[in-house]
Amino acid sequence: MPSHAPSYGSQEYWEHRFHNDSGTFDWLADGHVLDESIRDALKNITDPIIFHIGCGTSALSGQLRKYVRKPRQIHNLDFAHQAIDLxxxxxxxxxxxxxxxxxxxxxxxxxAGDLLDLSLIEREFEQSHRDGAPYDLIIDKSTTDSISCAEDVIVSLPYSLCADSYQDSPRQASVHPVNVLAVHMAALTPPSSGRWICLSYSSDRFRFLIDDSKTGLDGLLVEDHIPAGFPDPKVLWRLEKKYPVQAFQEPHPDSRNGPMHRPEVRNWLYILRRTEESVSEPSQRIP
Ligand SMILES: C[S@@+](CC[C@H](N)C(=O)[O-])C[C@H]1O[C@@H](n2cnc3c(N)ncnc32)[C@H](O)[C@@H]1O
Structure with a gap:
């Protein structure tokens, strides 16, 4: 056993990994498991713009071409420069x-860019050719899994994407990375129609969606961050669907002697939909 777990939330870990293995690699499952939900999410959208976050070297990037008229409608992003170059x-x-x-x-x-970096959101608005949020659909195959392993993010409150009024005086706070990601993804997708499709190994990936009675669980937003001006991810996203997907499993080495009974391993497909709540666009910020 290694003395410590790999740092799946760290850029250094992923740069190193993609330098050592430059072939196509798909985490959790082949991208085709997302086909039906992507088709469904895009059925009423003409010329969708898709944000494929934490693309790594997944074959899914190429598979997404079939949903758009021009390849340029797909943006593949990862903080590992090597994955982007490949x-x-x-x-x-x-x-x-x-x-x-x-x-x-x-x-x-x-x-190449860090999804937890607020300046990425500003850059995305600057480079977008349309009014309002730049993306219709976020595709995330095990990227939130990796981000959930990152350190908490130190943010300045009130957070500049906060559209609500806030009461407390400015201060710094430490926020769970999945909550920061959820707010950033909400800023990049249109209220009411934007969707985030996520394949995860966890049945509990988006803890901000669970009810308040479970406060104290790792991953929930600390209550006093909201009045201090951190947007509440729970009011920006709602869970539209969640269902298990059978995980890919290597054949067991002993299966040549007859069928092996192994516990079924499942991944989880989440379809999150933007609520009507807006997030302050970077250009609307008061200097
Ligand atoms: C588990 S891998 C999944 C890769 C790919 N989506 C797949 O299904 O094979 C997680 C990916 O997220 C990227 N990643 C992790 N944290 C990130 C962050 N904060 N910003 C951008 N990319 C990140 C990693 O570099 C890695 O490529």
Whole structure:
């Protein structure tokens, strides 16, 4: 046994991993397990813009092309620069096989960035070509799993994305990374229609969605952060669907001698939908 668990929340860990293994790798499951929910989420949206967060080297990036008219409508982001470089090269190679005159401009969008960094949200609004929130759909295959292992984020309150009034004086606070991610993703998706599809190994990935009676659980927002100006993720997202998906399992080495009875391993598919509550857009901030 290693003396300590890998730091799945750290950029260093992932850079190192993608440098050592530059092949395509899919966490938890093949991206096709998301097909039905993606189709369903996009059925009433013309020309959707998709944000594939923590894309790593997953084959899902390429599979998403079938949902859009132009590859540019997909933005693959990861904080590991190596994953982004590998993905960009593979995308261009694929495209050139179809038409040698195509260039990087015709590819999907690829960028390196930290989803927990507030300046990423400002950058996304600056680079967006449309009014309001830049993305219709967030695709997350085990990225929230990884982010849930990160250290708490130190934020300044009131948080600049907070649309509500707040009472307390400015201060710093330490917030669970999944709550910060949820607020950032809410800022990037339109109220009422935006969706976040997440495949996770955890049956309890979004603790902010559970009722208040369980306060004190790791991952819940500390109550006094809300009056101090941190947006409450529970009022920004609601759970539309959650269901188990059978996990991929390597055949057991002993199964050649007959069927092996092993406990079924499940992953969980979450479909979160934006509520009508808005988040303050970076451009609306009072200096
Ligand atoms: C478990 S892997 C999943 C990769 C890919 N989605 C898949 O299904 O194979 C988690 C990914 O999230 C990325 N990641 C973790 N924390 C991140 C953060 N704060 N910002 C951006 N990417 C992050 C990692 O670099 C890694 O590629």
């Amino acid at each position: 993905g960009r090269q593979a995308d261009l190679k694929d495209l050139k096989q179809t038409n040698p005159s195509w260039t990087e401009e015709d590819c999907m969008r690829w960028s």
